[in-house]
Amino acid sequence: MKKLLAAAAVALVGAAAAWTATAVLSDSGTGTAAPTRAPAPATADITRQDLVDTETVDGTLTYADERTVTTEARGTVTWVPEEGALVKRGRSLMRVDREPVTLMYGKLPLYRTLERGVEGPDVTQLERNLKALGYGDDLTVDDEFTYATYLAVLEWQEDRGLPETGRVDAAQVVFQTGAVRIGEVKTAVGRKTMPGQEAFKVTGTKRLVHVDLDTDDQELARKGAKVTVELPGGERAKGRITAVGTVAETSGSQENQTTTVDVDITLSKKPKTRLDQAPVDVELESERVKGVLTVPVEALLATSAGGFGVEVVEGGSNKIVPVELGAFGSGRVEVKGSGLAEGMKVGVPAA
Incomplete structure (x- = not known):
């Protein structure tokens, strides 16, 4: 250096x-x-x-927590959101045969049909969402799918234009940990979809900077360390390293291989740029x-x-x-x- x-x-x-x-x-x-x-x-x-x-390295302004979303819906896709759209609790991720696939918040995937008599933390997730959306005045949020849960589900299904069965399955609801931003649409209106098929790549709503850091410079990346990021248009922002990968990844041809570790940086304020992704310069402190x-x-x-x-x-x-x-x-x-x-x-x- x-x-x-x-x-x-x-x-x-x-x-x-x-x-x-x-x-x-x-x-x-x-x-x-x-x-x-x-x-x-x-x-x-x-x-x-x-x-x-300091040493300046290349980075990318992007969004946190990219992951793939699948659905158990079967039929013809009749609506999808635009890339970059923000989807919140209770809103549609897509429509299949004109019926909505609804986003709800929770850590557990919807791995079974929820109906009267079922118990478990997935029931708690569903009831918490129904309450947050204004359904079930007499509903108690617990781990039991009761008659009160059944009535709340019927009311929700009626408002959403779904068959009023009182049961909820993965063709109707997708659980995610919070609001999601549509990163890449993997299907299109008019296409057939089936259970387990990828529908979207989504991200969280929080902006971050990602760096593929050469392993020779790994000592520069310390979790919690402050950094300065030069954003598009010359904007400069302070940030902090929030994650450092522990697994090195090799890419490139045999003649020109590079070995890197993942480094994620959280910015102290929301950047002004509206670009979903953009190259940035990151100043890392070496001494x-x-x-x-x-x-x-x-x-x-x-x-x-x-x-x-x-x-x-x-x-x-x-x-x-x-x-x-x-x-x-x-x-x-x-x-x-x-x-x-x-x-x-x-x-x-x-x-």
Whole structure:
């Protein structure tokens, strides 16, 4: 990482060549200025501050929790929602033979027919949804499908235009953990559908950023770490790493294989972009140092000895002081050198 940033510093030094030649240290190595050296065209302060070293990786703005939805309905598809549509509790995911397949909230799939006499947590799910939708004034939410549940189901079926059987099965209802966003429609109006057939790919409603992180950079991804994301249009947003995969995945040809781990980032605020998916740049923190002396990267000079120095400007005199480089971050670099102190001035290229 530091090698890459040091290379960037060298490039900046090259850009600064218009105002300074390669720095020449005195034979004593004390940093005395060469007698023919011209004064720096501009100066900047040496500051004491925290530095954060970052690396930028590619990511994708997307939605959380993608999964596939199937239905037990059998017949001809007569309506499907548009991709990107938001479907909430009690609304239709699709229509088969003009009858709705309704979304309800719950963790358990509807794996059996729910009717009078049945007991279990799936009954509790159904009753909780019926109550939330305004059915069953006398209904008690518990794990028993009672006569009160039966009456609530009849009322719901009448309103939905379903056969009034008092029974609920997976051809009528799909349970999901919450509202869903239609990501990809896997069927179409006019097509035949049958039990177990994929109908949609759906996601949650929460935006996130996904990164396929090269395993060589895996140490950059720590759960809970803060990151900065550059979104489409130049918008920048703060985020936090909420999930780091534990299984590496290999893709590409044998000649050009890459091995990555999944990293998910939750943004601190809803992005302005309306794009469902978009490429983004993610700044991951690789190193943080506190309370170090720093100078702008463009203040660095290449020395004849092969290292770096800075031009310290004091009053009407200037001298080259050799420095050791530390962390980089936000256009500044940590420096260590004899006699350097906070508040000193160093030469930089003219603006």
